[in-house]
Amino acid sequence: MVDEQVDNSISASTGKERPAWKSVLAMVEARAVDIIVAWHIDRMTRSMLDLEELILLAEDAGVGVATASGDIDLTTDVGRMVARILAAVARAEVERKAARQRLANAARAAEGDVHFGGVRPFGYENDRITVIPREADAIRKAAGDVLAGKALAEVAREWSAAGLISSRAEIGWEKGKRKPKAGWSARGVKNVLVNPRYAGIRVYNGDEVGTGVWQKILELEEYLALVQLLGDPRRKKGENAGRSGRKPQSLLTGIARCQKCGETVRAASNRGELTYSCRMSHVHTNREYAEMRTHGDMIDRLSRPDALGLLVPSGIDEVDAAKAEAERQRAKLDQLAKLLAADLMTVEQFTTATTAAREKLKEAELPLKKVAGGDLLIGLDLGTSRVKGQWVELPLERQRNLVEALLEVALVPRGRKRRDPMPLAEQVVIEDRKVTAASAT
Template structure:
């Protein structure tokens, strides 16, 4: 749209030039505490003083121009300016519009050929149609960028100092602690401990989230728990009293922790295991899929859940659930009958007088104290080497050679700590007065863990025809070996 045509339209609108207002609030120091509403009111007052007609207000709340994240209303304003919708942009300050040189240049490219004026409450008139005005705009942009970068440097130094002292950085309230990040909330501490023990006992993240939802337990922001949120929460180093800074563990925190380091690292080892299926759509739906073994394969091939294409004997149902060999089609058994036999055998075993022996650990105890000592010493060595590198006393090649041994020692100690806790998935069943009732209350992931812990179930070919007793089910086609 040409300037002449725009002026004609503005005159037809009542003799007042059309203007738009842009408002933005972020965590930037300049304008801190100045809400979008206050910015808009000041800009509307400026429009009245200049005799401008405000035709649109664009607002981006809690979006920093420095961060580079998309600002929807800012982009929409530029599109409207390209279409000639207004001849003046009103803002509280130039840094509300842009703090990036690239953004400023784009803004100039939009405003200069269309002779769009920029007027601000605090920085005055910005005439981008002249070389002097563009120079002033660029200088203001450079100054704003400098202020932001200096603020970021101060914040980073402050965080480095707080990390060294084991202090909380602030931000959103972490689940388990008050907003100060230091004072524990005992109920949420109990939830973290319960979740950690459940994961180590074989429970799934999805079942934990569902259980918390049923009990009305919310996240620190009041949202409903989902599997990924539970996982992220359990992986936090702060749960073990460890400070994480810039993605690395840097020392001990000053806050109380719900988990000891061995337990936390064991949970992390389980949750980060590449073999663990994390997608909800891939979660196991049956007791024996991936657990039961095929008796015709000699390489430990497991059974998978499938649907049989043969008629179920004694029933009008044509298709029925089955377990079949994962690799070949040479073995298939009815799923519900196999699961019933396995569950009955497990509960009968728990009813035996020696059931308490199932709580015995199968592995040698882990030297937790030794692992912790190795971790501390390895980290101290790496800190000393990094200091020598930074001061110039050591070159990069020497640093890499010298740090290799310390990093290997640290990795070995962390791996040892990840094995520090082994939770018996049948402990709750052994200690229960009524194991059947406890079993019925357990979610599928814990039942699967108990089966895998106690027994090796092998599916064998069944004898053909009716079995003794008149039925078709052959109980001898399931071989159970107790571990």
């Protein structure tokens, strides 16, 4: 160990000078270190510029970088790619400041904190952890009965007759009114039976995000069967019709697919790890990694010169002609740049010629944008390196729409062997979505 450098509380994103970071770079440059150890790559380099500087130096001086979340070998192209993706993702996090608080809340939810506020849930004491055996038994029995075909209204009658008091009815009681009628309705019973809390699942913003710290009353399989039978209340029209179409809070929920069953996955958690999982629990893919790979692939595709071509179908004459024309104009722009660089034309000639070529390129791309869903592409300088920064700043909903339009993300079950798990890289398979004329119109 040569030295320890700490830039405490100076966020790498503020643009403030970070003296310790500077002295690390100086030490690398002076070849005074063999390896840099950091907690996480984004603790070292919050900006892509920092990272590129480090990559150049590390390559030059043969310095390794180790982080608590795994070594990153900046001397290989794969290592550099991973580092760049990590930095891009870190950057996105920094820049989406509004999203931060939401993330913090989600993280707390994922840890299974007890959520206070409101009435105690039926089945639990006021601490929301301790099970009330009599109520829990009623819930378990009802679950079995309903799955066997008993009507919800019948269960409601039984619960009322047994003197079980619904949470809602209990508020009135606490407020000093006379002891309420049990007040169970079919809807009330259903709300209990499809509430993920009873299977120990913590819900945040409509996504199931973790395992609760409280005792569960229903088994997961039982709960899932009930949801399937009774329908997800969040998706049903009716009392919540105004808020229908809740927005997923994660990049790949409802988009990536389980390779085994072909169903889309959703944000979940497995043994404390945030994952994407399918309903049947075939896959539990690390959420951060799957998203990181997707971000990286999207940036890669959208930065390609022919990015627009990826988004539009082939086989339509008009579109193919526009593609070819756009390709011609791009080639011309390249050619002009070479001529300028070789001093074979003046800056003035270059400016005039490129302005004309750019106009023609724009014109050629217009029908392409229409077919590709132009709205999705606003604010993205396709085919340039600027896409990287623009992509990470896009609202989640737009990122999701673009991922859906461009990629097929498949998640692969990691196998049963605990000791010898499948490498992360093999658990996420990303392919170009084949755009056909039929699916685009």
